[in-house]
Amino acid sequence: MARRNDVRRYPGFLGITLFCLVVLYAPLVVVAVYSFNASPSITLWGGFSFRWYEEVFFGLEAEKFKRAAWNSVTIALMAGGAATVIATAAALGMVRAGRFRGKGASFALLSLPIMAPEIVTAVATLIFFSLIGLTLGYGSILLAHIVFCIPFAYLPIAARLEGIEGAFDEAAQDLYATRWEAFRFILLPLLAPGIVSGFLLAFIISLDDFIITNFVKGAGVETLPTAIFGAVKQGIKPDIMALSTLMLGISIVLVTISYFVGKAGSTRR
Amino acid sequence: MAGGGAGGGGRTQSAAFAPVRLWLLLPSWAVIAIFMGLPLLIMLVYSFLTKEFRGGVIWEFSLAAYDRFVFDRGLFGDDPPVLNTTYLTIFARSLIQALVATALCLLIGFPAAFYIATRPPEQRTLWLLLITVPYWVNLLIRTVSMKFLIRENGPLNEFLMGIGLISEPLPLVNTDIAVQLGLFYSYLPFMVLPIYAAVERYDFSLSEAAADLYADRWTILREVTLPAVRPGVIAGCILVFIPSLGAFLAPDLLGGARTFMIGSLIEEQFKGAAGDWPFGAAAATILMTIVLIALLLHARAEARREV
Numbered sequence: 001m002a003r004r005n006d007v008r009r010y011p012g013f014l015g016i017t018l019f020c021l022v023v024l025y026a027p028l029v030v031v032a033v034y035s036f037n038a039s040p041s042i043t044l045w046g047g048f049s050f051r052w053y054e055e056v057f058f059g060l061e062a063e064k065f066k067r068a069a070w071n072s073v074t075i076a077l078m079a080g081g082a083a084t085v086i087a088t089a090a091a092l093g094m095v096r097a098g099r100f101r102g103k104g105a106s107f108a109l110l111s112l113p114i115m116a117p118e119i120v121t122a123v124a125t126l127i128f129f130s131l132i133g134l135t136l137g138y139g140s141i142l143l144a145h146i147v148f149c150i151p152f153a154y155l156p157i158a159a160r161l162e163g164i165e166g167a168f169d170e171a172a173q174d175l176y177a178t179r180w181e182a183f184r185f186i187l188l189p190l191l192a193p194g195i196v197s198g199f200l201l202a203f204i205i206s207l208d209d210f211i212i213t214n215f216v217k218g219a220g221v222e223t224l225p226t227a228i229f230g231a232v233k234q235g236i237k238p239d240i241m242a243l244s245t246l247m248l249g250i251s252i253v254l255v256t257i258s259y260f261v262g263k264a265g266s267t268r269r
Numbered sequence: 270m271a272g273g274g275a276g277g278g279g280r281t282q283s284a285a286f287a288p289v290r291l292w293l294l295l296p297s298w299a300v301i302a303i304f305m306g307l308p309l310l311i312m313l314v315y316s317f318l319t320k321e322f323r324g325g326v327i328w329e330f331s332l333a334a335y336d337r338f339v340f341d342r343g344l345f346g347d348d349p350p351v352l353n354t355t356y357l358t359i360f361a362r363s364l365i366q367a368l369v370a371t372a373l374c375l376l377i378g379f380p381a382a383f384y385i386a387t388r389p390p391e392q393r394t395l396w397l398l399l400i401t402v403p404y405w406v407n408l409l410i411r412t413v414s415m416k417f418l419i420r421e422n423g424p425l426n427e428f429l430m431g432i433g434l435i436s437e438p439l440p441l442v443n444t445d446i447a448v449q450l451g452l453f454y455s456y457l458p459f460m461v462l463p464i465y466a467a468v469e470r471y472d473f474s475l476s477e478a479a480a481d482l483y484a485d486r487w488t489i490l491r492e493v494t495l496p497a498v499r500p501g502v503i504a505g506c507i508l509v510f511i512p513s514l515g516a517f518l519a520p521d522l523l524g525g526a527r528t529f530m531i532g533s534l535i536e537e538q539f540k541g542a543a544g545d546w547p548f549g550a551a552a553a554t555i556l557m558t559i560v561l562i563a564l565l566l567h568a569r570a571e572a573r574r575e576v
Contacts, residue, residue: 007476007489013384017396020381020461023454024403027414030424034417043422086296093293098284106294109301117515117560119532120312121305123553126539127315127546128308130325147304150297166283173285182285208407211517211532215539225409232522236417244410251406259398 028248035241052242059239061231068227072207075142075223080203083149084157087198088191090150091158092183096169113148121148122215129216136218144216145209149202156201160194161187193261200258204251309557316551324544334551356534360555363531366445366520367513370452371460374509375502377453378460382501383494385461386468397465404458412518415451416442419523443525451519459508467501468494500571507567511560531556 035053039046056065090110094103113121125144134140168190172182188195210225217226224247231240286293316334318326336342338360341353385396403411419425419441426438441447471494479489495502517532524530531552538549 007473007480007486007494008387010380010383010486010490013380016377016380017384020377020457021399024400024457027411027418027454028403028406030418031410031414034424086300089293090297092286093290096283096285097287097290097293100287100290106298109306110297112301112305115511115560115564116305116309117511117532117556119515119517119535120309120553120557120560123535123539123549124308124312125304127312127550128304131311143304147300150301154297166285168283169285170283179286179289204405208409210409214536225407228413229409232413236413240413241417244407244413247407247410252402255398255402255405 031241032245032248035238035245037238040238052238053246055239056242056246061239064222065224065227065243068222068224071138071141071221072223072225075138075145076203076206079142079145079149079206080153080199082146083153083202084195084199086146087150087153087157087202088195090154091161092187095158095161096166096187110154111151114151118209118211122212125212126215136216137221140216140218141213141221141223144212145206148209148212149206152205153198153202156197157191157194160191160197164190196261197258200254200261204254312550313554316547316554318547320545320547324539324546326546331547334545334547337545337548338551338555356552359529359534360531362445362529363514364559366449366452366530367510367516369449370456370513371506371510373449373453374457374460375506378457378505379464379502382461382464383468386465386471393469397462400458400461400465408455409518411455412451412522415454416447416522419447419450442523443528445524445528447523448520448528448530451523452513452516455516455519456509456512459512460505463504463508464498464501467498467504471497500574503567503570507563510563514559515556 036048036050037045038049038051056062094106094110116124121144125147129136129140134143164187168186169182172186173179177185208225209223210229213223214226214229217223222230224243228240228243231237315326317330317332319329319331319333321327336350337353338356339353340350342348342350381400385393385400388396417423419439421438421440421442425441426435429435430438441450475493475497476489479493480486484492515532516530517536520528520530521533521536535549535552535556537543538545538552
């Protein structure tokens, strides 16, 4: 076919794609570079140093950040774990249990936490917790996180389950496996990559959340994002850049794990 | 949203778990209905209650919260009503910012998604990973990074002055443009991913047939490819529009008092000393209503396409 009318190639599209990457990465790269700046000024470059990382771990505010990090990670593990279990059951009920009335409504309910703007969820949850008299703190954050993590865990698990032939679990049942055995020994191993991706996604979404946490955290309890937000309100300091770079690194490691888990899963089939 | 929807494609699906379906679905239904559905209804009720001065509500029916969007009736609410455009302006600004962000993301995201989807498969995954990674990075950190980059004596201004493009630093922070840049940058991956998925499934023999009939490339893109990948485009637009409309971090960190958006207005009602819970609930209810209308229009358009 004539080059000039190749329907897959358009002039300028490569340039726009590269532009996207520059816009997406430039701010992150700049902050990562400046977090190694020896100078306390955030404008001037004073040579390479780890001093702001030392500041994060051993400085005046280290205790605060450590407590916030502990809260963030434990909440993300528990909320991600609970959401993954609930979402796995929901995926089986949606994908492996035939057609039923209200399937569309059930899917709408499952995706409600994704569809509502975060600020609306935050307001509704705060009002609800205050009405039922729940004390705001660690528990209320955890509860709110479980709810909005469910759809994020559900989507990869359901997508994976849809790709597994129904013949597998039917064969297992024909051979007198109980439903539980069919799930435990046949579906679960096949579904594992989807469950891992679902958990990682839910974990990250929980770790990331600022808006809802900010509403339901109550006084005195902080997660990393709310602690960083509080610090940033007084200006962007170099130790915040070091902390941000650390979190950036953790996110990239998790994406990479999720990517390879997904890849391993798809070659096995 | 792809995956897990009703219908389920052509593959034969097992119904092995049909007898325990209710038990499998009940936990998710219960958790979301009790901790998300019910709170939304209670929020709706709160928007019709009377405000308590130190936060919270008095259980007395009132339309004051909605009235406050349009009229100023003084501190105690008994002055004659005067038209007040402050809040209407905030809603209008939020709508415009969200629409512009959606349009910009589409304008830049479509060519990028198209380019990535037309690469050889092994290159595709790398490009896709590059677009996805920022989505996994904490939004707060991304927004703070953007503020660091574009601030008055920040790296962007230094760079532009260094290459002689500008002589004075651009006062970007605290402007609508900075907020727009923040929204665009926050939600761009949401536009690229669904369009990519649609273009990847697109059958290019349609384009080739059009090319054989001497249509030029841009006509083909507009008349053949675009209608075929429309569901992906619409999904992308919705995924960018909804979070942009209710955005809090970009307007709060990159903007100032003159760039106030709905998200900050709502937050202020529950955090600040001058809080007004029914008013905040009413603002959130209106925001949720706009989102539901957008989703319903989308669902109706989808249903009509399938018939």
